[in-house]
Amino acid sequence: MNTHPMRWDALVFGVLFTLSLVGWALLHYDLASADGLAVAGLVTLIVAGIAGIALTLRRKS
Known part of the structure; x- marks a missing residue:
């Protein structure tokens, strides 16, 4: 089974969508x-x- 790289953009938008749903x-x-x-x-x-x-x-350091 191959591992795939993490998609940070999908993670961030998923978390934002979940937080907006919780807020609503x-x-x-x-x-x-x-x-x-x-x-x-x-x-x-x-x-x-x-x-x-x-x-x-x-x-960077």
Whole structure:
């Protein structure tokens, strides 16, 4: 059996789609407010950006 390379673009878009579905479900069933989800989304993007920068700098050194 051959192993295939990881497709990072498919993984990222799959995770984003799943998170948007979870956000919609939380709003639909009144488990979270729109303001709370906005803050959580911003924090997630900031943390992902910092992790990406850290991994890029680590790879170059």
